[in-house]
Amino acid sequence: MTRPVTLITGASGGIGSALARQLAPTHDLILTGRGGAELDALCAEVGATPLTLDLIRPEAFAAALAGVGRVTNVVHNAGVVELGRVAEQGHEVWTHTLAVNTVAPAELTRLLLPRVREERGTVLFVNSGAGLRANPEWGSYAASKFALKALADALRDEEAGHGVRVSTVYPGRTATPMQQKVREQEGQGYDPAAFIDPATVAATIAFVLNAPRDAQLPDVSVRPGPR
Template sequence: MSTHLITGAGSGIGAALARRLHERGDELVLFARDAGRARAIAAEFPGASTLVGDLSDPGRLSWALSKQQLPKRIDSLVHVAGVVDLGRVADLAPALWAQQLAVNLMAPAELTRLLLPVLRVSRGQVLFVNSGAGLHAHAEWGAYAASKHGLKALADALRAEEAEHGVRVTSIFPGRTATAMQERVHQQEGAEYDPGRFIDPESVATTILTALDLPRDAQITDLSVKPGV
């Protein structure tokens, strides 16, 4: 039985992954932004434990975790949580840049830093759910894509640094996936949302499980997942 710490387990890809891991009997540690959200998520996954911290304020994560009991073992740290706000570079306010960089890049970096000692002991795995935008940037996606390009750089550097400790590092790059975030993106784009056109979160969860369950003689470093034809 393995222990997995997951951010963004309240919906979408994170919820699908947590459900699959819970069904097979693995231990879950679910990261939530506040106590109320933690209780709601824990109720969905009996036996799971929770940690509380605000990913939009990475500088306070160390303080937040110091007030809580951390798990003694973590086999995987899976970063799923993210935010997106579209806008042209000419129009996007600094606050929207700051929010996306904080949640999508700085918080994963800081949370990983804080949990690395435990991950090293278990020779665990850090998995970043990135985005197709982490490989290619399009008009009005500048801030989000910048945060996700940065996330890829973080993963690449971490992989090189932690190889000596046996910590595996994986980046998953899903294309457009049928989640609440995708629905919000369509609202921002002024487009009709049809979830049937996009990847099912369960398919991305299957991809993540493949990377997590891979035998120790190999690792998946980067994997793109695109909608079927």
């Protein structure tokens, strides 16, 4: 059987790298990031193809994807966060956050849809608990993730006739470099053991991607288990 080809954004660390390791035995992988030693090392480890993408330059996506062949699944995992009150965050933060977290996934999806349709594949958005509830100082990030949910919901109905499945996974706080940054912004200590293991989220995403064709998992929340 032909192995699925899965493209993962933000693959250099955290959930992205955990997912690459989870899928490597059964998927051919295209791992995107800003380039560098971490991405190169991961690609060498799992036998993946690296693809450099600057998510704040969607106008460059088409050229970057020109040499890409089959794509079965697209996992939108990359994201940025900058905490702050609405009264204090300037438009630069909002523009950057929405560009990376919402506009880039929309444009990348648009460009890859013909390939995914041919494969009857899956587009999966890694969202956040902040995509379901906006807490104080999370306004810009939550807005981008609420918008990402809207993108996924619209796409799901639009692409059903093409055999494309669309899913959103909402992880709770996960032990990633992004979470470490968030804890610093909150003025709190960072203990990875207090959060969900990235491998757990990766296993959930793999389950969604590998689900039998007669099932679709539109929205899946991953929350910390009892301690």
